[in-house]
Amino acid sequence: MRPSLTAALALGIVFGLTSLSLSQNDDVFSFIPDGGRTLLSGLVEAGLPDIALNEITTGEKSSQEWLAFLDESMASVPAVAALDDYQRQTLADYLFYNAPIGTEMTAEALPMDGRDMTLRYCQSCHIVTVVITQSRAREAWLGTMNKPSHVEIDLTPEQREALADYLVVNAGIPIEEVPPELRAGGASY
Ligand code: HEC
Numbered sequence: 176m177r178p179s180l181t182a183a184l185a186l187g188i189v190f191g192l193t194s195l196s197l198s199q200n201d202d203v204f205s206f207i208p209d210g211g212r213t214l215l216s217g218l219v220e221a222g223l224p225d226i227a228l229n230e231i232t233t234g235e236k237s238s239q240e241w242l243a244f245l246d247e248s249m250a251s252v253p254a255v256a257a258l259d260d261y262q263r264q265t266l267a268d269y270l271f272y273n274a275p276i277g278t279e280m281t282a283e284a285l286p287m288d289g290r291d292m293t294l295r296y297c298q299s300c301h302i303v304t305v306v307i308t309q310s311r312a313r314e315a316w317l318g319t320m321n322k323p324s325h326v327e328i329d330l331t332p333e334q335r336e337a338l339a340d341y342l343v344v345n346a347g348i349p350i351e352e353v354p355p356e357l358r359a360g361g362a363s364y
Contacts, residue, residue: 203354207307208345210288211269214262219280221254233275238340241267241274261344265289268340272333287334289341296328296338304357310347313339 209217219228227248236244245263249256258266269288278284287295297306316339319325330338350358 203356204294204303206348206352206354207290207293207303208261208265210290210341210345211266211273212285212288212291213282214258214266215269215276216280216282216285218252218254218266223252223254227252227255228280231270231274231276231280235275236271238264238267238271241270264344265341268337268344272337272340289338289345292330292334292338293342296330300324302357302359304350304353304359306342307346307348308350308353309342311343313343316342 215231223231230244234244242263245255245258245267255263265288273286276285278286293303293306297303313336317335320328320330320335320339
């Protein structure tokens with residue numbers, strides 16, 4: 176284990192209650208990239224053509240197929256063209272787990288995304304920094320979530336996979352981008 180990670184864990188365990196009291200909507204977490212719920216509701220708000228809406232409410236595709244669908248939509252849908260590669264991948268993964276979507280596609284009605292799960296389930300025992308600064312492969316994320324220390328977390332196997340996919344694309348955030356109050360040991364971390 177890297178020394179910085181050990182420090183983050185120690186601090187997280189000592190100050191675990193502090194991080195628990197931080198709400199999901201607190202601005203301090205704004206550096207953590209949007210998940211599929213926010214990306215999709217943003218697209219719907221910006222305006223998606225009926226054909227794309229129809230695809231999302233009726234279609235079932237692999238992540239790769241959703242990504243191809245989004246890539247194709249870039250030419251005709253400015254809001255899709257405005258997404259970067261990471262955001263398109265994040266949204267494609269979200270659609271894989273959640274489409275066909277039966278609910279209203281608002282931020283309030285859509286199912287949780289990987290960012291939501293991270294904030295809700297990954298900071299009660301340690302600081303969220305332990306999670307979002309790690310750059311890992313899918314199997315490594317799933318491996319951690321299957322450890323005895325994590326197996327009791329109230330996420331289904333499918334939610335764990337969705338969370339792993341989100342983290343593969345969006346974690347590995349450099350410590351410099353993490354707000355100081357979430358950095359274990361402050362300047363030395
Ligand atoms: C019930 C308490 C608890 C919760 C909730 C929790 N963790 Fe942990 N986590 C630990 C403990 C204890 C360690 C250090 C010992 C270990 O690795 O088993 C740790 C260490 C880690 C590590 C670093 C070491 C490793 O094995 O990779 C990562 C990454 C991690 N957790 C990810 C997560 C993620 C992702 C979530 C949310 C799904 C989460 N944790 C939620 C208890 C928790």
